[in-house]
Structures are given as C-alpha cells and as structure tokens.
Amino acid sequence: MTFIKFKGFYITLLLALLILFFSIQSPGEVVDTKFLVSDKLLHLFAYCLMVIPVSLERIIPHFSVFLFSLAYGGFIELIQPLAGREADIMDFFANAAGIILGILVARWLTLIFKVQL
Numbered sequence: 001m002t003f004i005k006f007k008g009f010y011i012t013l014l015l016a017l018l019i020l021f022f023s024i025q026s027p028g029e030v031v032d033t034k035f036l037v038s039d040k041l042l043h044l045f046a047y048c049l050m051v052i053p054v055s056l057e058r059i060i061p062h063f064s065v066f067l068f069s070l071a072y073g074g075f076i077e078l079i080q081p082l083a084g085r086e087a088d089i090m091d092f093f094a095n096a097a098g099i100i101l102g103i104l105v106a107r108w109l110t111l112i113f114k115v116q117l
Contacts, residue, residue: 008057015050016072023076040094047073047098048105055106062103065077069099 051069054060073095078086 006057006059008053008055009059010095011053012050015053016048019046019050020076023080026084043091043094044098044101048102051099051102052106052109055103056109058110062107066099066103070096070112073099091097 012045047069051065055065074092077089077092077095080087
C-alpha cells in the first residue's frame with residue numbers, strides 16, 4: 001500500500017536515475033543532439049519532467065523538492081568530469097529553470113484540474 005501512496009516519488013526517482021545515466025555517458029556514446037535541439041533545452045525539459053510527479057503528489061513541500069533537485073543537478077555537474085564530460089554552470093542554471101518550471105506546471109495542474117497523484 002505504501003508503494004501506491006508514494007508513486008509520484010518513485011516515478012521521480014526513476015526519472016532521476018535516467019538523467020544520471022545519460023549525464024555520465026561519454027560524449028560519443030549518446031545521441032548527437034547538436035542538430036536536434038539545444039543542450040540547455042534538454043536540461044530544462046528533463047528536470048521539468050523529473051519534478052512534476054513528486055510535485056503533483058504534494059507530500060513533499062515544493063521548496064524541498066526544489067532544493068533536493070537542485071542539489072542533485074549540481075552533484076551530477078560535479079561528477080561529469082569523472083566520466084570524461086565537462087561540467088557547465090549554464091547546464092546547472094538550465095536545471096534550476098526546469099525544476100522551477102516543473103513545480104509551476106504541477107501547481108497549475110493541481111489548481112486547474114484538481115489533479116493529485
């Protein structure tokens with residue numbers, strides 16, 4: 001029963017693991033996105049999607065979601081050089097913008113459609 005109660009949290013954890021997986025891949029191992037979309041836009045989109053499920057659940061306060069997600073994004077940026085990638089402060093800012101956007105989208109969905117996981 002507890003798993004069902006915290007499904008938004010588990011979905012967010014799964015998305016966070018996917019973000020970690022793709023963030024520590026060597027540059028040649030991931031799909032070349034230079035021609036598809038901006039790297040910063042991918043960061044914004046990924047972190048936005050990551051926080052929506054847990055924000056819809058509303059068990060964890062939104063400010064805590066923001067802080068933990070931002071720390072997670074910062075941690076990933078710090079360990080990327082260990083995987084042969086570059087840490088980029090602009091990626092960190094894109095992550096922060098995505099987190100804020102995801103929380104705002106979740107709040108909007110909750111207010112407009114009375115959606116809650």
